[in-house]
Amino acid sequence: MSPQPRTGLGTNQEAVRRHNLGTLLRHVHRRGQSTRADLTRGMGLNRSTIAGLVTELESLCVVESTDTVGSPRGAGRPSVVVRLAPSGPYVVAVEVGVDRMVVARVGLGGVVHQRATAISSGTEAWQVGSTVASLVREVVDQAPSDAAMVGIGIAVPGLVRRSDGLVRLAPNLEWADVSFGSIVLAALGVEVPVSLANDADLGALAEHERGVAVGVGDLIYVSGNVGVGAGIITGGISLAGAGGYAGEIGHLQFKPGGRPCHCGNRGCWETEVGAHAIAQAISLPTDQVPRLDEVLAGYSRPTRELRAIGTMIGHGLASVINAVNPEMIVLGGYFSALHSLVRDEIEAGVSDRTLSSPFETVSLELPALGADSVLMGAAEMAFEPLFTDPVSALGSAIQDVRTRVAG
Amino acid sequence: MSPQPRTGLGTNQEAVRRHNLGTLLRHVHRRGQSTRADLTRGMGLNRSTIAGLVTELESLCVVESTDTVGSPRGAGRPSVVVRLAPSGPYVVAVEVGVDRMVVARVGLGGVVHQRATAISSGTEAWQVGSTVASLVREVVDQAPSDAAMVGIGIAVPGLVRRSDGLVRLAPNLEWADVSFGSIVLAALGVEVPVSLANDADLGALAEHERGVAVGVGDLIYVSGNVGVGAGIITGGISLAGAGGYAGEIGHLQFKPGGRPCHCGNRGCWETEVGAHAIAQAISLPTDQVPRLDEVLAGYSRPTRELRAIGTMIGHGLASVINAVNPEMIVLGGYFSALHSLVRDEIEAGVSDRTLSSPFETVSLELPALGADSVLMGAAEMAFEPLFTDPVSALGSAIQDVRTRVAG
Numbered sequence: 001m002s003p004q005p006r007t008g009l010g011t012n013q014e015a016v017r018r019h020n021l022g023t024l025l026r027h028v029h030r031r032g033q034s035t036r037a038d039l040t041r042g043m044g045l046n047r048s049t050i051a052g053l054v055t056e057l058e059s060l061c062v063v064e065s066t067d068t069v070g071s072p073r074g075a076g077r078p079s080v081v082v083r084l085a086p087s088g089p090y091v092v093a094v095e096v097g098v099d100r101m102v103v104a105r106v107g108l109g110g111v112v113h114q115r116a117t118a119i120s121s122g123t124e125a126w127q128v129g130s131t132v133a134s135l136v137r138e139v140v141d142q143a144p145s146d147a148a149m150v151g152i153g154i155a156v157p158g159l160v161r162r163s164d165g166l167v168r169l170a171p172n173l174e175w176a177d178v179s180f181g182s183i184v185l186a187a188l189g190v191e192v193p194v195s196l197a198n199d200a201d202l203g204a205l206a207e208h209e210r211g212v213a214v215g216v217g218d219l220i221y222v223s224g225n226v227g228v229g230a231g232i233i234t235g236g237i238s239l240a241g242a243g244g245y246a247g248e249i250g251h252l253q254f255k256p257g258g259r260p261c262h263c264g265n266r267g268c269w270e271t272e273v274g275a276h277a278i279a280q281a282i283s284l285p286t287d288q289v290p291r292l293d294e295v296l297a298g299y300s301r302p303t304r305e306l307r308a309i310g311t312m313i314g315h316g317l318a319s320v321i322n323a324v325n326p327e328m329i330v331l332g333g334y335f336s337a338l339h340s341l342v343r344d345e346i347e348a349g350v351s352d353r354t355l356s357s358p359f360e361t362v363s364l365e366l367p368a369l370g371a372d373s374v375l376m377g378a379a380e381m382a383f384e385p386l387f388t389d390p391v392s393a394l395g396s397a398i399q400d401v402r403t404r405v406a407g
Numbered sequence: 408m409s410p411q412p413r414t415g416l417g418t419n420q421e422a423v424r425r426h427n428l429g430t431l432l433r434h435v436h437r438r439g440q441s442t443r444a445d446l447t448r449g450m451g452l453n454r455s456t457i458a459g460l461v462t463e464l465e466s467l468c469v470v471e472s473t474d475t476v477g478s479p480r481g482a483g484r485p486s487v488v489v490r491l492a493p494s495g496p497y498v499v500a501v502e503v504g505v506d507r508m509v510v511a512r513v514g515l516g517g518v519v520h521q522r523a524t525a526i527s528s529g530t531e532a533w534q535v536g537s538t539v540a541s542l543v544r545e546v547v548d549q550a551p552s553d554a555a556m557v558g559i560g561i562a563v564p565g566l567v568r569r570s571d572g573l574v575r576l577a578p579n580l581e582w583a584d585v586s587f588g589s590i591v592l593a594a595l596g597v598e599v600p601v602s603l604a605n606d607a608d609l610g611a612l613a614e615h616e617r618g619v620a621v622g623v624g625d626l627i628y629v630s631g632n633v634g635v636g637a638g639i640i641t642g643g644i645s646l647a648g649a650g651g652y653a654g655e656i657g658h659l660q661f662k663p664g665g666r667p668c669h670c671g672n673r674g675c676w677e678t679e680v681g682a683h684a685i686a687q688a689i690s691l692p693t694d695q696v697p698r699l700d701e702v703l704a705g706y707s708r709p710t711r712e713l714r715a716i717g718t719m720i721g722h723g724l725a726s727v728i729n730a731v732n733p734e735m736i737v738l739g740g741y742f743s744a745l746h747s748l749v750r751d752e753i754e755a756g757v758s759d760r761t762l763s764s765p766f767e768t769v770s771l772e773l774p775a776l777g778a779d780s781v782l783m784g785a786a787e788m789a790f791e792p793l794f795t796d797p798v799s800a801l802g803s804a805i806q807d808v809r810t811r812v813a814g
Contacts (some may be wrong), residue, residue: 159762159764159765161764168763168764169762169763169764171762176763217649218648218649230730234641234646234647234648234653235644235646235647237642237644239641239642239646239731240641240642240732241625241641241731241732241733241765242624242625242732242733242734242765242768242769243732243764243765243767243768244732245732245762245764245765246641246730246731246732246765247730247732248729248730248732248762248765249729249730251726251729251760251762252659252660252726252729252730253659253661253722253723253725253726253760254660254663255663256661256662263762265759265760315660316660318660319658319659319660319726320730322655322656322658322659323637323653323654323655323656323659323727323730323731324646324648324653324730325647325648325649325650325651325652325653325654325655326648326649327649352672353658353660353672355566355576355578355652355655355658355670356575356576356583357566357568357575357576357650357652358566358648358649358650358652358653358655360650361649361650362649
């Protein structure tokens with residue numbers, strides 16, 4: 001092997017500049033807009049460097065500067081406002097559920113431009129991929145012709161290998177070792193950066209970035225759907241585990257000898273509190289599970305069976321709190337709807353079974369992004385290359401994707 | 408509030424120098440000895456800076472340089488060997504068990520100079536503190552009069568608040584909000600830096616620093632004693648949780664309606680696999696539980712009851728692996744002894760209940776430090792200030808502590 005060429009000074013400066021461009025863009029993405037003075041303070045760079053970075057991001061059509069404004073009290077130097085460009089780059093966020101798919105075209109700042117949903121016609125990967133491709137076409141159809149598509153981010157209810165996005169196992173879809181990103185791209189017939197991750201991990205990411213858990217270092221987003229999973233953030237960092245599979249709390253042993261689970265065992269927590277258990281508790285036929293949200297919304301008072309499920313949600317959460325000591329639990333999926341019906345039972349279940357010290361400081365919260373946490377997390381993931389190196393990300397982005405994915 | 412004074416250049420240089428001193432010392436502490444050439448490469452500093460740091464550490468009596476040696480092939484410049492000073496600073500490591508106490512005087516490099524153990528006469532904090540103080544006196548009695556005692560590190564089987572070391576809850580000792588560090592210092596009658604942490608967290612630290620898990624980023628040390636707990640390291644960082652209480656896997660719900668647990672619930676995992684359950688399985692009277700290790704060592708073949716406990720250890724570990732996706736599980740406490748008897752049952756229990764993806768890459772290991780993982784972790788914790796700033800740590804260390812803690 002020949003030795004790697006040494007990185008020269010010019011290249012380092014270029015890397016620093018690209019890093020700064022990405023950091024500035026992430027700053028504006030989080031806040032929607034910033035004054036140049038805020039950016040100067042927030043990034044610790046001088047005014048002329050910030051001005052240069054803003055000019056370059058303007059030339060890339062991702063931000064625009066507007067009229068100078070005075071400081072709030074009318075004193076001091078006026079500062080330029082930096083805003084996200086209205087026809088700036090976007091991503092396509094995909095949430096693959098066991099029974100329904102949601103796809104959205106999302107702009108910087110987390111703005112949902114278009115959205116499309118479908119009930120899946122089957123759970124085979126090619127069927128789901130084909131449905132997703134149709135929805136992607138639908139949401140990009142109205143994109144401005146000059147807006148660049150940065151990539152597609154896909155949330156999957158299963159174990160996704162961090163290194164390459166392979167879906168190792170999605171028990172409730174009966175997928176094993178499915179290269180779902182490739183399947184979607186093949187169905188679309190276009191080459192575009194695609195990234196995949198576990199749905200609950202993305203829910204945690206989104207609630208931490210722009211939801212109820214902004215500034216919370218230790219949080220768990222619990223995705224209570226057909227399966228139950230967790231996205232764990234600890235010390236501000238996503239707990240991935242050795243392969244990216246951490247958070248499978250739906251498969252904590254909960255009731256020995258209990259109901260059979262799709263994972264092959266019996267009595268996993270999700271067999272007692274997942275969507276099928278909830279449906280059974282309210283005598284909803286299995287084929288109506290995709291409608292569970294609206295059915296639950298129709299209840300004004302909980303039944304005894306729903307209260308029992310609330311208690312079991314609380315008991316399972318207690319195990320998780322004992323093991324991980326989070327500051328906040330965010331109840332996503334059907335657990336959000338259940339919380340409004342059986343909040344007391346959930347809280348009593350947690351309080352009965354959690355050790356006193358971790359109990360004292362934990363709070364149960366609903367997602368600030370409502371039903372969109374996972375979807376918005378998929379968008380955040382797809383935007384990530386743009387914040388690492390905007391020049392490269394936009395260089396490999398697809399312009400006028402509309403005509404290229406036309407079905 | 409008056410503004411903080413700006414840190415001047417001189418102070419920064421001093422801070423950098425102290426940081427480098429500590430880093431160099433940690434390097435030698437981990438490896439036992441290093442050549443100056445290794446230190447130059449490992450720390451990315453030039454030869455003269457390293458030489459200056461070594462000289463300063465020599466003047467602090469923590470290292471010594473010995474004769475120059477040639478490179479292994481006899482070529483190149485000879486390099487000075489830097490070794491830990493034989494009468495260098497030491498710490499006192501304390502392992503508080505539910506039924507026995509171990510105290511050791513530990514030098515740099517993890518060398519145990521003296522060790523003392525006792526069965527506790529009672530579990531009241533003052534009784535345990537008094538026993539610990541006697542053992543501390545015993546181990547420091549033979550310390551060289553010129554060796555500095557850096558501090559005392561104490562491992563506790565309970566929930567320890569990270570911010571101040573308060574023992575919030577040690578269910579099996581029936582302690583709640585016990586300032587055990589102060590109690591030990593009061594019994595000793597000497598002021599010395601004291602730090603406390605959860606036993607399993609310290610076991611994980613020691614096995615990661617100098618045991619079976621060196622270089623392993625995602626590991627769980629499971630402490631299987633009267634209580635069962637875990638020290639979790641993920642991405643190379645200790646998972647503390649919001650208050651420092653993470654890892655209470657003994658209180659995962661395991662068997663609803665099962666045996667009463669000291670935490671107040673029923674059916675926690677530790678009620679099925681902790682020392683009292685093991686003792687009951689082999690009809691060992693409760694008062695003989697402190698002898699469990701030697702009793703288990705007397706078995707050449709497992710009984711049916713021990714095999715059942717092995718299976719339940721495996722099932723509980725499966726829940727933990729599903730939740731955290733570690734690369735390695737280190738079986739500490741009585742689980743080490745059980746592993747040699749019922750390894751097949753433990754492994755089958757794990758294999759039956761763990762999801763395939765996290766199962767593929769996890770290994771079950773015995774602690775390389777044997778029964779000393781927790782004790783060595785307490786020593787590592789007590790040494791930590793020395794690696795952050797050796798000058799300050801030695802400035803507040805106690806010289807000739809023998810005469811000052813004489814009972």
